[in-house]
Amino acid sequence: MSNLPKIAWIGLGIMGSPMSEHLVKAGYDVTGYTLEQDKLDRLAAAGGKAAGSVKEAVQGADVIITMVPASPHVEAIAYGEDGILENAKSGALLIDMSSITPQTSVDLAKNAEAKGIRVLDAPVSGGEAGAVEAVLSIMVGGTEEIFAEAKPILEKLGKTIILCGPHGAGQTVKAANQLIVAVNIQACAEAVVFLEKSGADMEAALQVLNGGLAGSTVLTRKMQNFLKHEFAPGFKIDLHHKDMGIVTDAARNVGAALPVGAVVAQLVASLRAQGDGGLDHSALLRAVERLSGDKVA
Numbered sequence: 001m002s003n004l005p006k007i008a009w010i011g012l013g014i015m016g017s018p019m020s021e022h023l024v025k026a027g028y029d030v031t032g033y034t035l036e037q038d039k040l041d042r043l044a045a046a047g048g049k050a051a052g053s054v055k056e057a058v059q060g061a062d063v064i065i066t067m068v069p070a071s072p073h074v075e076a077i078a079y080g081e082d083g084i085l086e087n088a089k090s091g092a093l094l095i096d097m098s099s100i101t102p103q104t105s106v107d108l109a110k111n112a113e114a115k116g117i118r119v120l121d122a123p124v125s126g127g128e129a130g131a132v133e134a135v136l137s138i139m140v141g142g143t144e145e146i147f148a149e150a151k152p153i154l155e156k157l158g159k160t161i162i163l164c165g166p167h168g169a170g171q172t173v174k175a176a177n178q179l180i181v182a183v184n185i186q187a188c189a190e191a192v193v194f195l196e197k198s199g200a201d202m203e204a205a206l207q208v209l210n211g212g213l214a215g216s217t218v219l220t221r222k223m224q225n226f227l228k229h230e231f232a233p234g235f236k237i238d239l240h241h242k243d244m245g246i247v248t249d250a251a252r253n254v255g256a257a258l259p260v261g262a263v264v265a266q267l268v269a270s271l272r273a274q275g276d277g278g279l280d281h282s283a284l285l286r287a288v289e290r291l292s293g294d295k296v297a
Contacts, residue, residue: 004028005062007153010054010077010084011098012039014233015124015131016067019097019157021046022134026156033057055087063153064094070242071100078108090116095150097138099123099178099239101246102168105141109167118146121167123174124158125181128234129221135159139177141170175250178243182264182281184218189285192226193292202227225282237284238277241268 004027009020012034020043024030030048033056034040040050051057054077058064064084068074074096078084084094094117096108105121112119120142130136136158140147147163154161164173191214195205206226210219225231244265251258271277271287279286286296 002027002029005093005153006060007031008033008051008057008061008064008088009043009048009067010034010057010064011067011073012036012043013067013069014128014235017042018128018132019067019134019136020048020065022156023153024048028153028156031057031061053082054084055082058084058088058092060089061092063150064088064092065097065153066094067097069098069239071098071104074098074100074104074108079111085112085115085117088115088117092117093146093150094119095122095153096120097122097124099174099243099246100171102141102171102175102250105171106168109142118142119167120146120150121170122150122154123170125174125177126158127221130158137177138162139164139170139173141165141167141172171246172250175243175247178240179247179258179261181218182240182244182268182284183260184216185222185281185284186264186267186288188216188219188222188226189282189288192285193288193294197292222280222282225280226285229285231276231279231283231286233278233280235281236277237268237272237279237281240281241265241272241277244268 006029009032012032024047031051032043032048033051044050109119120140122138122140124136124138126136137160138154138158140163164170206223248265267287276283289296
């Protein structure tokens, strides 16, 4: 019998599936729930267990981890008769790894406390590749005591794991992360179009740029997307559009001016409106190409 806590995992998407599987491989008893049957089958094939509902998944779990797209999804699975708070045992630990508004995380922690459930917000950065390789950066909001309890689990999922402050702080840092990533991708996309139209050797140019001060994790991770014009989703434009809404709204609330971020948020929104919402966020290249007069298939 394992002394490891029993885990319920809610949300088995592009990132949730490999993350949950890391915990299975580490010896944890993982029961998962998601809407797609093929994702449940994948978890079962990896050695986990499939549940038929949120209620079924969380009953008896010591730790509940949620990884869903946005605040409304977190609220849908957390609240209500069949939700997490009504069905998890008192003393359980809820780690929400979704990217949502800071206020949603603060409210969730407050409502969970009334049920005897402890909460951390722990959004991640690193995309699908970071999830698969278990090298995610995990930014956490909550108390020192709960963070210390959760850290052994989080260490199976990521490489950089930092407590950033009280409830909601993890989501605030994640919003800042998404601002930096979007602006970085946009700058890379503009550089690629400039280089292409100038007739440069694209692969050589991007390699030398990435070796200097212009280098970044974004350019390292997305270089092949830019070179091959292939945008299979590691992190969808739809999700980054949602995140840019979070950061611009949060910045407005605290009185922070984000002039460049506001422009990039509009470019992300434009790309989504043109039907590219399901593509990887590196598809911002397509938006720059359109603005530059190129025909984009």
